[in-house]
Amino acid sequence: xxxxxxxxxxxxxxxxxxxxxxxxxxxxxxxxxxxxxxxxxxxxxxxxxxxxxxxxxxxxxxxxxxxxxxxxxxxxxxxxxxxxxxxxxxxxxxxxxxxxxxxxxxxxxxxxxxxxxxxxxxxxxxxxxxxxxxxxxxxxxxxxxxxxxxxxxxxxxxxxxxxxxxxxxxxxxxxxxxxxxxxxxxxxxxxxxxxxxxxx
Numbered sequence: 001x002x003x004x005x006x007x008x009x010x011x012x013x014x015x016x017x018x019x020x021x022x023x024x025x026x027x028x029x030x031x032x033x034x035x036x037x038x039x040x041x042x043x044x045x046x047x048x049x050x051x052x053x054x055x056x057x058x059x060x061x062x063x064x065x066x067x068x069x070x071x072x073x074x075x076x077x078x079x080x081x082x083x084x085x086x087x088x089x090x091x092x093x094x095x096x097x098x099x100x101x102x103x104x105x106x107x108x109x110x111x112x113x114x115x116x117x118x119x120x121x122x123x124x125x126x127x128x129x130x131x132x133x134x135x136x137x138x139x140x141x142x143x144x145x146x147x148x149x150x151x152x153x154x155x156x157x158x159x160x161x162x163x164x165x166x167x168x169x170x171x172x173x174x175x176x177x178x179x180x181x182x183x184x185x186x187x188x189x190x191x192x193x194x195x196x197x198x199x200x
Contacts, residue, residue, distance in 0.1 A: 022101075022127065023092035025166055031126050033093040035084060042075050047100035050089050054103040057082060058110075058195030062103040082107050082195075083117050091125035098168045105134050105173050106193040109142070115151040122152075128159035130167060137170035142192035 023030040044050050052072045055063045063069075080088075088094065089104035108118060122131040135153035139146050175191040 020096045021092065022090070022094050022096050022130065025096040026092075026129060026162060027166075028092065028126075030093040033091045033125060035088055035091055035121075035125060036093055038084075039080065039088040042080060043073060044088070047089055047095055047097035050085065051097075051100045051103045054085060054089070054100075054107050054195075057085070057107065059103045059106045059193075060196060061106060061193050062099060082110060083113060083121060087121045087125050087127070090122075090127050090130060092127050092130075093125075098172075101130075102168055102172050102193075107195055108134075109138070109145070109192060109194045111194070113148075115148060115155070118152055119155045122156060128156045129162050132156040132159045133162045133167055134173070137173060138192065141170060141174050141190050143190070145192070 021030040039050065044053065049072070051059075051062060052067055052069055053074060055067065056069055056072060056074055086104040086107040089097070089100040094100075118131065122128045132153055135149040135156065138149035139153060142149060174193060176188050177191065
């Protein structure tokens, strides 16, 4: 009886605490990422550490009350550019962490980002479907920047679609505030999240 209980507990532990990569979350096989090796050598061992660095670089929407940002050593953008920081959280070999994915999308929405660099790294890090999914959502909701995202989604149009429910919902990438136009007329304004440099 005790042995059977131990076996059941061990099986439950495997199911409960199994860690999935982004690739596995999307039904694919993870690869060996040179970008992940780079950030781990810099001391960023997991998505949480990368998210905190993204917060320091302006993604303060994803700051947690207990974040100890003073313990994070920013290697600087020459060593780790923002686009690489974002893809270190999005690479198919990274642990699946919805909050880190959302922080990465905010970082990719910065004014100095290049569609060409994003497409290149999406292919290199085997997360084309994820980036296509984000770009198509941004085309709908990132007013004033749709051409930027359309260039990305067009370049990745051959990437397989992401199964529904496997990634954060598009509404997690923007803020929505209500407003009133006139008597009896109301609506909502969507504000796509972008990084702010006030956190340095």
